[in-house]
Amino acid sequence: MDMDTIDYEGVFANALPFILDALTSILVAVIVYFVGKWVINFTLKALNKVFAKYDIDPSLTSFLNSFLKGLLYVILILVVLSTMGVQVTAFIAVLGAAGLAIGLALQGSLANFAGGILILIFKPFRLGETIEAQGTLGSVENIAILYTTVRNFDNKVVTIPNGALANNSIVNHSIKPTRRVEMAVGVAYGTDLKKTRQVILETLKKDERILADPAPAVYFTNFGDNSLDLSVRCWANADDLWPVFWDNMETIKESLEAHDIEVPFPQRDVHHFFPEGKPEIKG
Structure with missing residues (x-):
């Protein structure tokens, strides 16, 4: 065909609608992209305000921001491609299959991930x-x-x-400001429990770390194998729990000894029976 015989005007006239459609699609896609970008930024800023209001952990806030931003941008790109006439069904199917495969491969990690989010949100x-x-x-x-x-x-x-x-x-163990200190004390059978209780309570009063309310108490709890068992209970600030326990266990022992109250040690009575008769002891 002779180049001089080509109808350029006809070709241009036939191509013009396609060009206009393409330009329109591109223009709409650009508009959708920038509007979507503005919506994403607005959404993330609103979420940050919600996170700040409810005192969400900074590490969780950062992670959720990154995750949501990536997810929203993936959705935005799919919408832009769809606006331009691109079939995105295949992309969605591939993403779904990839997500399923990753989920099956990382079941344990996903459980830990979900647990981490719950811990950072509810803060046990x-x-x-x-x-x-x-x-x-x-x-x-x-x-x-x-x-x-x-x-x-x-x-x-x-x-x-x-x-x-x-x-x-x-x-x-730290969520409450005060903790109960419980000490187990054993005294010998025959000991005056009222006197023992008074000695222990007087000893506890000397420790300024022990709170007056609730008041310290001493309870008789058990007839032990070798002792009368007492439970000594008092309250202190959480940071003072173990120092109060250690110091007063030693102080109570010293106070009981100072008042001639016996703290017994384990004892056993052994009875030896001789069915054949008791042997003679020579010498």
Whole structure:
């Protein structure tokens, strides 16, 4: 075909609608992108205000911001592509299959991830508090998305999966400002319990760390094998719990000895029977 015979005007006239459609789609896609970007930024700022209002942990706030931002931008890109006429069904199917495969491969990690979010939101414990969980008693050093780090009193660091923490009992020893100190004391049979109780209470009154309300108390709890068992109970600030226990156990012992109240040691009476008759002792 001779180049001079090509109808450029006809070709342009036929191509013009397609060009206009393409330009329109691109323009709409650009508008959708910038509007969507503004909506994402507005949403994230609103969520940050909600997080700040409810005192959500900073590490959780940062993670949720990154996660939501990535998710919203993926959705925005799919919407933009759909606006331009691109079939996004295949992309969604691929993303769904990939998500399912990842979920199956990381079941344990996902459980820890969900547990970490629950712990950071509901805060059953905080950094620096003493907890007892999963056979470990110690101070919380770090709370991450997947694991919580606890330092026990032997200075060993224990890493506990958040999934296990979120689905089992946790004893928080620090959440309350005061704690009850309980000491077990045994005295010899025949001891005057009223006198013993008075001596112990007078000893406790000398310790300023012991709270007056609730008042200290001494209870007779058991007829032991070798002693009359008493339970000594008093209240102190949580930080003073063990110092009060250790100091007063020693002080109570000294006070009982000063008042001639016997603290017995384990004893056994052995009776030897001789069915064949008691042997003669020579010499």
